Amino acid sequence: MKIGCETAAVCMVLDNMSAADSREVEMPAEALGRRVSCEGERGTVRYVGEVPPTAGPWLGVEWDNSERGKHDGSHEGIKYFTCRHPTGGSFVRPKKASFGVDFMSAVRDLYQFNLQEVFGPQTTIASKTVEVSGFTKNRADSLGVVSLRHREVSSPGPGDQIRTFMPDVRSLDLCGNLLSSWENVAEITENIEHLRELLLSHNRLSLISDPVSLSHAFSSLNVLSLAGCQLTWTQVLQCAPMWPRLEELYLAENDITELSRPLDVVQDLRVLDLSSNPLVQDSILSLAYLPRLENLNLSTTELSGLQFDDVPPGGKTGMFTTLKVLILNHNNIAQWSAVNELAKLQSLVELSFRHNKQLTNDLTPQTANQLIIAKLPQLAVLNKSRVLPDDRRGAELDYIKTFGLEWLASGGNRDPAENRPSATFTCTHPRYLPLIQKYGAAEEGELKKQTPFALKNQLISVTIVCPEEAERLPVVKKLPDSMTVQKVKGLLSRMLKVPGAAITLTYTGPKMNGSEVDLDNDLKPLQFYSIENGDSLLVRRT
DSSP: OOOOOGGGGHHHHTTOOOOOHHHHHHOOOOOTTTTETTTTTEEEEEEEEEEETSOOOOEEEESSGGGGBBBSSSSEEOOOOOOOSSTTTEEEEEGGGGGOEHHHHHHHIIIIIIIIITTEEEEEEEEEEEEEEEEEEEEEEESEEEEEETSSSOOOHHHHHHHHHHHHEEEEEEETTTOBBBBHHHHHHTTTOOOEEEEEEEOBBBBSSSSGGGGGTTOOEEEEEEEOOOOOOHHHHHHHHOOOOOOOOOOOSSSOOOOOOOSSSSSTOOEEEEESSOOOOOGGGGGGGOOTOOEEEOTOOOOOOOOOOSSTSOOOOOSSSOOOOEEOSSSOOOOHHHHHHHHTTTSSSEEOOOOOOOHHHTOOOOHHHHHHHHHHHHHHTTEEEEEOOOHHHHHHHHHHHTTTHHHHTTTSSSSGGGGOOOHHHHOHHHHHHHHHHOOOOOOOOOOOOOOOGGGGGEEEEEEOTTTTTSSSSSSSEETTOOOOOHHHHHHHHHHHTTTTHHHHHHHETTTTTTOOEEEETTTTTTGGGGGOOOOEEEEEEO
16 A cells, blocks of 8 residues: 555554654664665665654655655655655654664674684684684684675774774675765774775765765775665766775676766776666776776676777777776677677687677577687687687687688688788678688688578588498488587487497598598587588497
């Protein structure tokens, strides 16, 4: 039931609290703007006061989870507060809301008794084993990592106690708490001298007009996580002077859309995570001149590609000159020209490119990966798998064969003096000429006729021959060229009723003048060996 629907039911509508309940509760002196939790949900107090016709104080709360709310801050036609979402607000009695605990109370509650009285002289905290022999009632010398995730921390508590109790903390996790301002956070961190990593995801922190005034509280900070904090990019840059030594910044699931160039802030940034934000694509280049940026996560950002117009196809851009790792999973990249653009990045060695289905829809995963490897000459890791020398050689040779007919039709020629492919071809395939300079042009018989990449068109017809068993007749089979040698052996094992481990495979073809090629790597697909329609698989027992 929503606020204002029926006056007779107003007490039930206002979260079922009576006026008598409210008079029994003491609210904080400054409740407005404070963070609260109620029945497992967190929110921000946007209104404190009466809501006629009921008596006694109410809290108007904007919930982090809009499904928890009932209205937009209005009741019976009167607007008491404003919400981001039309059903993001509700009224609750103060007794029903928790305003949280101070930092030191949460630390003692979580660690002191557990360590001293339950786990004995050694325990594991946040995946790190610590000795507890030095742990006393007032000091935690061995705690390098402190996790207070979802502990309803809302204020710092006595600063001298923080400083005395945990002098050696390097990493602090305060995700999902009730902190309401950067001043609150600074009052904690300024007392942790060696803090390097701070996790503040899923908090709602009000901004400060003079962020430089708090920079002393984050002077050693290298790693900061602010995922799910409802921040815009403008707000991030407004806060950035607080973090003079920041190297890693995690901003997933915020309200970041249009980016602008960071000026005089976060210039030491090496890692930036902008995943799960609806980014304005053209604004991404605003990050191109961060002088030390090595790792950029743009997954799930609705990206259709990056364009570096400062150099032609095949050149190296002056943007993102230090970028080594790029993550582009779950985007809308639909053109292979977008992959050509990535080849312009000077330092790119690792790419994650999963689930760009508009681009790879009609390709087997192996074929898509081969094309990416062939187009990106410096790539060492693709989708978390290392690109081995054999992988690269196979991908590049297959690329030459696959687009060879198109190359010839555009004006290409095996005679270097006559080799003049069109500008359209070289723009579409900027890697082709460097590859034939590396390996030589493919023979005409090796060139593949261009067909759609659907799986049904990737079947190849091969003749299975057992040269040592004259009584066994050859058998013609159609196999996907993405099928690995190991799976082919499994198929042959069932056909021939011999163990797969006892089978060795070679192949030959009409163009090979009787020579055979060993299929010596069980994990490689048939396409890696350039097996074509009409070739023969020769099966022998070891």
